[in-house]
Amino acid sequence: MEYPMAKIELSNISHTYNPKDINPTYALNPFSMTWENGKRYAILGPSGCGKTTMLNIVSGLVKPSKGKILFDENDVTDLITEERNIAQVFQFPVIYNTMTVYDNLAFPLRCRNFTDQKIEERVKSVSDTLRLSSFLNSPARKLTADQKQLISLGRGLVREDVVGVLMDEPLTVIDPDLKFRLRRNLKEINEQYKTTLVYVTHDQNEAMTFADNIIVMDQGEIVQVGLPKDLFEKPRTTFVGYFIGSPAMNLFNSEILSDNSLKFNNDTIKTRTDLSKIKNKNVKLGIRSEFIKIATHQKENVVSVKVTRVEDFGNFKLITGKAGDLEIKSKVEREIPISTEELKLHLPAEKCCIYSDEKLVN
Ligand SMILES: Nc1ncnc2c1ncn2[C@@H]1O[C@H](COP(=O)(O)OP(=O)(O)OP(=O)(O)O)[C@@H](O)[C@H]1O
Ligand SMILES: [Mg+2]
Numbered sequence: 001m002e003y004p005m006a007k008i009e010l011s012n013i014s015h016t017y018n019p020k021d022i023n024p025t026y027a028l029n030p031f032s033m034t035w036e037n038g039k040r041y042a043i044l045g046p047s048g049c050g051k052t053t054m055l056n057i058v059s060g061l062v063k064p065s066k067g068k069i070l071f072d073e074n075d076v077t078d079l080i081t082e083e084r085n086i087a088q089v090f091q092f093p094v095i096y097n098t099m100t101v102y103d104n105l106a107f108p109l110r111c112r113n114f115t116d117q118k119i120e121e122r123v124k125s126v127s128d129t130l131r132l133s134s135f136l137n138s139p140a141r142k143l144t145a146d147q148k149q150l151i152s153l154g155r156g157l158v159r160e161d162v163v164g165v166l167m168d169e170p171l172t173v174i175d176p177d178l179k180f181r182l183r184r185n186l187k188e189i190n191e192q193y194k195t196t197l198v199y200v201t202h203d204q205n206e207a208m209t210f211a212d213n214i215i216v217m218d219q220g221e222i223v224q225v226g227l228p229k230d231l232f233e234k235p236r237t238t239f240v241g242y243f244i245g246s247p248a249m250n251l252f253n254s255e256i257l258s259d260n261s262l263k264f265n266n267d268t269i270k271t272r273t274d275l276s277k278i279k280n281k282n283v284k285l286g287i288r289s290e291f292i293k294i295a296t297h298q299k300e301n302v303v304s305v306k307v308t309r310v311e312d313f314g315n316f317k318l319i320t321g322k323a324g325d326l327e328i329k330s331k332v333e334r335e336i337p338i339s340t341e342e343l344k345l346h347l348p349a350e351k352c353c354i355y356s357d358e359k360l361v362n
Pocket of ligand 2: 051052053168
Protein backbone atom coordinates (compact mmCIF):
# COMPACT_ATOMS: atom_id res chain seq x y z
CA MET A 1 0.00 0.00 0.00
CA GLU A 2 1.13 3.51 -0.79
CA TYR A 3 1.74 5.77 2.14
CA PRO A 4 0.65 9.36 2.07
CA MET A 5 4.00 11.06 2.00
CA ALA A 6 3.77 14.32 3.78
CA LYS A 7 6.11 16.79 5.24
CA ILE A 8 4.68 18.37 8.39
CA GLU A 9 5.43 22.07 8.73
CA LEU A 10 4.80 24.22 11.77
CA SER A 11 5.05 27.79 10.51
CA ASN A 12 5.34 30.75 12.93
CA ILE A 13 3.35 28.88 15.54
CA SER A 14 2.72 30.30 18.98
CA HIS A 15 0.13 29.45 21.57
CA THR A 16 -1.47 30.83 24.69
CA TYR A 17 -4.28 29.17 26.63
CA ASN A 18 -5.42 32.54 28.04
CA PRO A 19 -5.56 34.90 25.06
CA LYS A 20 -8.02 37.26 26.77
CA ASP A 21 -5.69 38.09 29.68
CA ILE A 22 -3.94 41.45 29.64
CA ASN A 23 -0.62 39.63 29.93
CA PRO A 24 -1.23 36.20 28.39
CA THR A 25 1.32 33.53 29.25
CA TYR A 26 2.62 31.60 26.27
CA ALA A 27 2.74 27.80 26.39
CA LEU A 28 4.65 28.05 23.09
CA ASN A 29 6.68 31.04 21.98
CA PRO A 30 6.87 31.73 18.22
CA PHE A 31 8.77 29.08 16.30
CA SER A 32 8.90 27.31 12.95
CA MET A 33 9.92 23.74 12.35
CA THR A 34 9.64 21.03 9.71
CA TRP A 35 9.19 17.33 10.28
CA GLU A 36 10.42 15.48 7.22
CA ASN A 37 8.44 12.53 5.99
CA GLY A 38 9.46 9.12 7.28
CA LYS A 39 11.74 10.26 10.10
CA ARG A 40 11.64 9.62 13.82
CA TYR A 41 11.49 12.62 16.12
CA ALA A 42 11.55 12.84 19.87
CA ILE A 43 10.28 15.89 21.69
CA LEU A 44 12.19 16.07 24.95
CA GLY A 45 11.80 18.48 27.83
CA PRO A 46 10.72 18.90 31.45
CA SER A 47 7.13 18.94 32.61
CA GLY A 48 5.15 21.96 31.44
CA CYS A 49 7.55 23.00 28.65
CA GLY A 50 4.89 22.66 25.94
CA LYS A 51 5.38 19.18 24.46
CA THR A 52 1.75 18.10 24.56
CA THR A 53 0.62 21.50 23.33
CA MET A 54 2.86 21.14 20.28
CA LEU A 55 1.59 17.65 19.52
CA ASN A 56 -2.04 18.66 19.94
CA ILE A 57 -1.56 21.60 17.59
CA VAL A 58 -0.32 19.21 14.90
CA SER A 59 -3.14 16.72 15.43
CA GLY A 60 -5.78 19.46 15.57
CA LEU A 61 -6.90 19.02 19.19
CA VAL A 62 -5.62 22.54 19.90
CA LYS A 63 -5.88 25.44 17.46
CA PRO A 64 -2.73 27.59 17.66
CA SER A 65 -3.15 31.23 18.68
CA LYS A 66 -0.94 32.19 15.75
CA GLY A 67 0.65 30.45 12.80
CA LYS A 68 -0.08 27.69 10.32
CA ILE A 69 0.21 23.94 10.09
CA LEU A 70 1.02 22.64 6.62
CA PHE A 71 1.00 19.05 5.40
CA ASP A 72 2.96 19.07 2.15
CA GLU A 73 2.29 22.76 1.58
CA ASN A 74 -1.45 22.28 2.21
CA ASP A 75 -2.79 24.47 5.00
CA VAL A 76 -4.59 22.21 7.50
CA THR A 77 -4.79 24.75 10.34
CA ASP A 78 -8.58 24.94 10.16
CA LEU A 79 -9.15 21.22 9.67
CA ILE A 80 -10.47 19.13 12.56
CA THR A 81 -8.49 16.12 13.81
CA GLU A 82 -10.49 13.55 11.82
CA GLU A 83 -9.74 15.38 8.60
CA ARG A 84 -6.01 15.49 9.20
CA ASN A 85 -5.14 11.81 8.84
CA ILE A 86 -2.99 11.78 11.94
CA ALA A 87 -2.89 8.96 14.50
CA GLN A 88 -2.33 9.96 18.09
CA VAL A 89 -1.43 7.77 21.08
CA PHE A 90 -1.81 9.22 24.57
CA GLN A 91 -0.10 8.53 27.86
CA PHE A 92 -2.98 6.48 29.20
CA PRO A 93 -4.94 3.85 27.28
CA VAL A 94 -7.83 5.06 25.16
CA ILE A 95 -9.70 1.86 24.33
CA TYR A 96 -13.18 0.36 24.36
CA ASN A 97 -13.28 -1.96 27.36
CA THR A 98 -16.32 -3.92 26.25
CA MET A 99 -14.96 -4.68 22.79
CA THR A 100 -12.50 -7.48 22.09
CA VAL A 101 -8.88 -6.66 21.45
CA TYR A 102 -9.47 -7.49 17.78
CA ASP A 103 -12.37 -5.07 17.49
CA ASN A 104 -10.44 -2.36 19.27
CA LEU A 105 -7.62 -2.68 16.76
CA ALA A 106 -10.00 -2.95 13.82
CA PHE A 107 -12.06 0.05 14.86
CA PRO A 108 -9.97 2.83 13.26
CA LEU A 109 -10.02 0.86 9.98
CA ARG A 110 -13.75 0.05 10.08
CA CYS A 111 -14.45 3.75 10.55
CA ARG A 112 -12.71 4.34 7.27
CA ASN A 113 -14.35 1.51 5.35
CA PHE A 114 -11.36 -0.72 4.81
CA THR A 115 -12.22 -4.18 3.43
CA ASP A 116 -12.52 -7.08 5.89
CA GLN A 117 -9.53 -8.73 4.29
CA LYS A 118 -7.39 -5.63 4.66
CA ILE A 119 -8.55 -5.19 8.26
CA GLU A 120 -7.61 -8.75 9.13
CA GLU A 121 -4.21 -8.37 7.51
CA ARG A 122 -3.44 -5.16 9.39
CA VAL A 123 -4.75 -6.35 12.76
CA LYS A 124 -2.67 -9.51 12.42
CA SER A 125 0.48 -7.61 11.56
CA VAL A 126 0.12 -5.07 14.37
CA SER A 127 -0.91 -7.62 16.99
CA ASP A 128 2.10 -9.79 16.06
CA THR A 129 4.42 -6.83 16.48
CA LEU A 130 2.94 -5.93 19.84
CA ARG A 131 2.57 -9.57 20.95
CA LEU A 132 -1.16 -9.27 21.40
CA SER A 133 -2.07 -12.12 19.02
CA SER A 134 -3.13 -14.56 21.71
CA PHE A 135 -5.53 -12.04 23.24
CA LEU A 136 -7.40 -11.00 20.12
CA ASN A 137 -10.66 -12.61 21.20
CA SER A 138 -10.59 -11.42 24.83
CA PRO A 139 -12.56 -8.41 25.91
CA ALA A 140 -10.13 -5.54 26.41
CA ARG A 141 -11.19 -5.03 30.02
CA LYS A 142 -9.61 -8.39 30.95
CA LEU A 143 -6.14 -7.23 29.99
CA THR A 144 -3.49 -5.68 32.26
CA ALA A 145 -2.70 -1.95 32.22
CA ASP A 146 0.40 -2.67 30.10
CA GLN A 147 -1.53 -4.61 27.56
CA LYS A 148 -4.25 -2.01 27.38
CA GLN A 149 -1.65 0.56 26.48
CA LEU A 150 -0.36 -1.80 23.79
CA ILE A 151 -3.86 -1.85 22.32
CA SER A 152 -3.82 1.94 22.33
CA LEU A 153 -0.49 1.90 20.56
CA GLY A 154 -1.83 -0.69 18.12
CA ARG A 155 -4.80 1.51 17.31
CA GLY A 156 -2.33 4.26 16.44
CA LEU A 157 -0.21 2.01 14.25
CA VAL A 158 -2.92 0.00 12.51
CA ARG A 159 -3.74 2.59 9.87
CA GLU A 160 -1.34 2.75 6.99
CA ASP A 161 -2.89 5.85 5.50
CA VAL A 162 -1.72 8.33 8.12
CA VAL A 163 0.55 11.32 7.66
CA GLY A 164 2.23 10.52 10.96
CA VAL A 165 1.83 8.83 14.32
CA LEU A 166 2.09 11.20 17.28
CA MET A 167 2.82 9.56 20.62
CA ASP A 168 2.60 11.41 23.91
CA GLU A 169 4.67 9.51 26.49
CA PRO A 170 3.02 6.30 25.29
CA LEU A 171 5.15 3.89 27.28
CA THR A 172 4.96 5.50 30.72
CA VAL A 173 2.81 2.72 32.19
CA ILE A 174 4.80 -0.07 30.53
CA ASP A 175 7.49 -2.01 32.39
CA PRO A 176 11.14 -1.25 31.44
CA ASP A 177 11.93 -4.48 29.59
CA LEU A 178 8.88 -4.31 27.42
CA LYS A 179 9.48 -0.61 26.91
CA PHE A 180 12.88 -1.32 25.44
CA ARG A 181 11.48 -3.91 23.04
CA LEU A 182 8.60 -1.68 22.00
CA ARG A 183 10.89 1.20 21.20
CA ARG A 184 12.84 -1.14 18.97
CA ASN A 185 9.60 -2.31 17.36
CA LEU A 186 8.59 1.27 16.72
CA LYS A 187 11.94 1.86 15.07
CA GLU A 188 11.41 -1.20 12.85
CA ILE A 189 7.94 -0.03 11.90
CA ASN A 190 9.37 3.32 10.93
CA GLU A 191 12.19 1.77 8.91
CA GLN A 192 9.90 -0.68 7.16
CA TYR A 193 6.91 1.52 6.43
CA LYS A 194 8.52 4.98 6.47
CA THR A 195 5.79 6.34 8.68
CA THR A 196 6.74 9.59 10.39
CA LEU A 197 6.84 8.98 14.13
CA VAL A 198 6.89 11.71 16.74
CA TYR A 199 7.48 10.64 20.29
CA VAL A 200 7.10 12.89 23.33
CA THR A 201 9.09 12.06 26.43
CA HIS A 202 10.85 13.67 29.35
CA ASP A 203 13.30 10.76 29.51
CA GLN A 204 16.55 11.49 27.65
CA ASN A 205 17.47 7.83 27.24
CA GLU A 206 14.15 7.11 25.64
CA ALA A 207 14.64 10.04 23.27
CA MET A 208 18.23 9.12 22.43
CA THR A 209 17.51 5.47 21.66
CA PHE A 210 14.40 6.16 19.64
CA ALA A 211 14.90 9.21 17.51
CA ASP A 212 17.19 10.36 14.76
CA ASN A 213 16.25 13.93 15.57
CA ILE A 214 15.72 15.22 19.07
CA ILE A 215 13.81 18.42 19.71
CA VAL A 216 14.74 19.79 23.13
CA MET A 217 12.25 22.18 24.68
CA ASP A 218 12.38 24.44 27.71
CA GLN A 219 9.62 26.78 28.90
CA GLY A 220 7.79 27.08 25.60
CA GLU A 221 10.97 27.38 23.52
CA ILE A 222 12.69 24.95 21.20
CA VAL A 223 16.24 25.22 22.45
CA GLN A 224 17.95 22.72 20.17
CA VAL A 225 17.15 20.26 17.42
CA GLY A 226 19.79 17.68 16.67
CA LEU A 227 21.31 14.25 16.79
CA PRO A 228 22.16 12.74 20.18
CA LYS A 229 25.83 13.44 19.40
CA ASP A 230 25.16 17.18 18.85
CA LEU A 231 23.23 17.48 22.09
CA PHE A 232 25.97 15.70 23.94
CA GLU A 233 29.01 17.42 22.46
CA LYS A 234 27.73 20.89 21.61
CA PRO A 235 24.73 21.83 23.75
CA ARG A 236 23.46 25.14 22.35
CA THR A 237 22.43 26.42 25.79
CA THR A 238 23.46 25.66 29.36
CA PHE A 239 19.98 24.23 29.88
CA VAL A 240 20.62 21.52 27.24
CA GLY A 241 24.02 20.81 28.78
CA TYR A 242 22.43 20.44 32.15
CA PHE A 243 19.35 18.51 31.02
CA ILE A 244 21.11 16.02 28.73
CA GLY A 245 23.74 13.62 29.98
CA SER A 246 24.36 11.86 33.22
CA PRO A 247 25.88 13.49 35.14
CA ALA A 248 24.90 16.89 33.77
CA MET A 249 27.56 18.87 31.92
CA ASN A 250 30.13 20.55 34.19
CA LEU A 251 29.39 24.29 34.09
CA PHE A 252 31.71 26.78 35.73
CA ASN A 253 31.33 30.51 36.18
CA SER A 254 34.41 31.93 34.61
CA GLU A 255 36.12 35.04 33.38
CA ILE A 256 37.73 35.67 30.00
CA LEU A 257 41.46 36.30 30.10
CA SER A 258 43.44 37.27 27.03
CA ASP A 259 44.16 34.87 24.12
CA ASN A 260 40.80 33.10 24.21
CA SER A 261 41.65 31.73 27.63
CA LEU A 262 39.53 31.45 30.73
CA LYS A 263 40.21 31.59 34.40
CA PHE A 264 39.59 28.36 36.30
CA ASN A 265 40.28 28.90 39.99
CA ASN A 266 44.09 29.33 40.03
CA ASP A 267 44.60 27.77 36.62
CA THR A 268 44.11 28.87 33.02
CA ILE A 269 42.07 27.05 30.38
CA LYS A 270 42.77 27.64 26.71
CA THR A 271 39.81 27.30 24.36
CA ARG A 272 39.36 26.98 20.60
CA THR A 273 36.62 29.60 20.65
CA ASP A 274 37.07 33.20 19.52
CA LEU A 275 36.22 35.09 22.69
CA SER A 276 37.39 38.51 21.49
CA LYS A 277 33.92 39.74 20.54
CA ILE A 278 32.19 38.92 23.82
CA LYS A 279 31.39 42.13 25.69
CA ASN A 280 30.56 40.65 29.07
CA LYS A 281 33.73 39.01 30.33
CA ASN A 282 31.79 36.79 32.70
CA VAL A 283 30.95 33.57 30.92
CA LYS A 284 30.39 29.91 31.70
CA LEU A 285 32.74 27.13 30.74
CA GLY A 286 30.98 23.87 29.93
CA ILE A 287 32.65 20.50 29.56
CA ARG A 288 31.33 16.95 29.83
CA SER A 289 32.72 14.80 32.62
CA GLU A 290 33.40 12.13 29.95
CA PHE A 291 36.04 14.41 28.38
CA ILE A 292 37.89 15.22 31.59
CA LYS A 293 40.66 12.73 32.37
CA ILE A 294 43.45 12.48 34.88
CA ALA A 295 46.40 14.46 33.48
CA THR A 296 49.43 12.44 32.48
CA HIS A 297 51.95 14.27 30.30
CA GLN A 298 49.83 17.32 29.37
CA LYS A 299 51.20 20.79 29.99
CA GLU A 300 48.20 22.92 29.08
CA ASN A 301 44.64 22.97 30.44
CA VAL A 302 45.60 21.05 33.53
CA VAL A 303 43.79 21.97 36.74
CA SER A 304 44.49 21.00 40.34
CA VAL A 305 41.58 19.64 42.33
CA LYS A 306 40.99 18.21 45.73
CA VAL A 307 39.10 14.90 45.47
CA THR A 308 35.95 14.93 47.57
CA ARG A 309 34.27 11.75 46.37
CA VAL A 310 34.92 8.71 44.19
CA GLU A 311 31.96 6.58 43.14
CA ASP A 312 32.38 3.21 41.45
CA PHE A 313 29.57 2.55 38.96
CA GLY A 314 30.99 -0.78 37.84
CA ASN A 315 31.80 0.26 34.29
CA PHE A 316 33.36 3.62 35.24
CA LYS A 317 34.37 5.72 38.22
CA LEU A 318 32.99 9.17 38.84
CA ILE A 319 35.43 11.51 40.55
CA THR A 320 34.09 14.63 42.20
CA GLY A 321 36.66 17.26 43.03
CA LYS A 322 36.89 20.83 44.18
CA ALA A 323 39.03 23.66 42.90
CA GLY A 324 38.32 26.62 45.12
CA ASP A 325 34.57 27.10 44.90
CA LEU A 326 34.29 25.11 41.67
CA GLU A 327 33.02 21.55 41.75
CA ILE A 328 34.17 19.32 38.91
CA LYS A 329 33.15 15.83 37.86
CA SER A 330 35.23 13.47 35.78
CA LYS A 331 34.33 10.03 34.47
CA VAL A 332 37.33 7.74 34.33
CA GLU A 333 37.95 4.07 33.61
CA ARG A 334 37.18 1.96 36.62
CA GLU A 335 40.61 0.30 36.73
CA ILE A 336 42.39 3.56 37.42
CA PRO A 337 43.41 3.66 41.08
CA ILE A 338 42.64 6.95 42.80
CA SER A 339 44.55 7.08 46.03
CA THR A 340 45.61 10.68 46.28
CA GLU A 341 43.52 13.53 47.55
CA GLU A 342 45.08 15.99 45.16
CA LEU A 343 44.62 15.31 41.47
CA LYS A 344 45.51 16.99 38.24
CA LEU A 345 42.79 16.83 35.63
CA HIS A 346 43.07 17.63 31.94
CA LEU A 347 40.32 19.62 30.17
CA PRO A 348 40.96 19.30 26.40
CA ALA A 349 40.59 22.67 24.65
CA GLU A 350 38.53 21.21 21.79
CA LYS A 351 35.94 19.88 24.24
CA CYS A 352 35.37 23.20 26.03
CA CYS A 353 32.08 24.95 25.29
CA ILE A 354 31.78 28.61 26.22
CA TYR A 355 28.43 30.11 27.16
CA SER A 356 27.66 33.82 27.24
CA ASP A 357 24.20 34.68 28.61
CA GLU A 358 23.60 30.91 28.78
CA LYS A 359 24.04 30.57 24.98
CA LEU A 360 26.88 28.74 23.22
CA VAL A 361 29.51 31.02 21.68
CA ASN A 362 30.40 29.62 18.26
N1 LIG B 1 -5.83 23.23 28.70
C1 LIG B 1 -4.98 24.08 29.26
N2 LIG B 1 -5.39 25.25 29.81
C2 LIG B 1 -4.53 26.11 30.37
N3 LIG B 1 -3.20 25.93 30.43
C3 LIG B 1 -2.71 24.78 29.91
C4 LIG B 1 -3.57 23.80 29.31
N4 LIG B 1 -2.80 22.77 28.88
C5 LIG B 1 -1.53 23.09 29.21
N5 LIG B 1 -1.46 24.28 29.82
C6 LIG B 1 -0.23 24.97 30.28
O1 LIG B 1 0.62 25.15 29.16
C7 LIG B 1 1.99 24.86 29.48
C8 LIG B 1 2.52 23.73 28.61
O2 LIG B 1 1.79 22.54 28.94
P1 LIG B 1 1.97 21.15 28.20
O3 LIG B 1 0.90 20.25 28.70
O4 LIG B 1 2.04 21.38 26.74
O5 LIG B 1 3.40 20.71 28.76
P2 LIG B 1 4.13 19.28 28.65
O6 LIG B 1 5.53 19.60 28.19
O7 LIG B 1 3.34 18.34 27.84
O8 LIG B 1 4.20 18.80 30.18
P3 LIG B 1 4.16 17.30 30.80
O9 LIG B 1 5.53 16.72 30.62
O10 LIG B 1 3.85 17.54 32.23
O11 LIG B 1 3.10 16.54 30.09
C9 LIG B 1 2.00 24.55 30.96
O12 LIG B 1 2.33 25.72 31.66
C10 LIG B 1 0.56 24.13 31.27
O13 LIG B 1 0.20 24.45 32.58
MG1 LIG C 1 2.41 16.50 28.26
